[in-house]
Amino acid sequence: MPRYADSERQSLADLLLAVGPDAPTINEGWMTRDLAAHLILRERRPDAAAGVVLKPLRGYADRVQSALAAKPFPELVTQVRNPPWWSPVSNRLVEELTNTMEFFVHHEDVRRAQPGWQPRELPHGLQAALWKRVPGLARLSLRRFPARLLIQAPGHGEGRAGAGGEDLRLVAPPGELTLFLFGRQRVARVQLDGPAELTGRLRNAHLGV
Structure with missing residues (x-):
């Protein structure tokens, strides 16, 4: 293993x-x-x-x-x-x-703090291992965020989080979702869809455990 x-x-x-x-x-x-x-x-x-x-x-x-x-x-x-x-x-x-x-x-x-960095091609098994923890991390990190978030990792699954309100959609591989939800939004490469005010607020929110 x-x-x-x-x-x-x-x-x-x-x-x-x-x-x-x-x-x-x-x-x-x-x-x-x-x-x-x-x-x-x-x-x-x-x-x-x-x-x-x-x-x-x-x-x-x-x-x-x-x-x-x-x-x-x-x-x-x-x-x-x-x-x-x-x-x-x-x-x-x-x-x-x-x-x-x-x-x-x-x-x-x-x-990602070094010049010229690029995302790694992560092994599928590592992506799967990270995805197992992403839904719980999302519920914890976003428990007070005033929106309903649909979180999707293509090929792995989807989950929901947030305190309720307007709909947002967060899409990325599990590794990028992990970084985003740990408060590394500025270097996480994700797709975030929804009202501009809310997406901007989420990209600058203090997230993490």
Whole structure:
């Protein structure tokens, strides 16, 4: 069985070494060393990882991440490449569920911040694995957005999301939908149909988990 989480992890690690510690990423304010530190915090620092999603703990998480980012970059990449076996998000039992989207998105965060990038031709299996998670991600990311969205991935399926209102249609391969719904709208190549005011609002909305 293909291990897409690990293949995205290894490709990201290779890319991090290729571009170096101070290359830009899609994440505002983050260089590649910051992104690597984020991944290490998530996998190796459960005491601080909760701050990624819980605002009261964010200051502590930011301090831990900054300390990690100051370490030698090759050391950071080695830790990204080789997760600890005991990590609650990276052990073999759960990794495909918890890390496929995570590492795909962050791989693209680095790729799409570099000059001359082009979308990858993703394996069908990876697209299928991402699509399994897209409907749930859409319902979460768009739960307050004032429209009824039909989300279509040709060859994979369709789903619906949104809080209700006028109709919008979002069409793209699963990988591009994943990036869009994770808040990377400006680099996601999607087709978005509907009233201009609403489509513009969605393209600039703060999305993500």
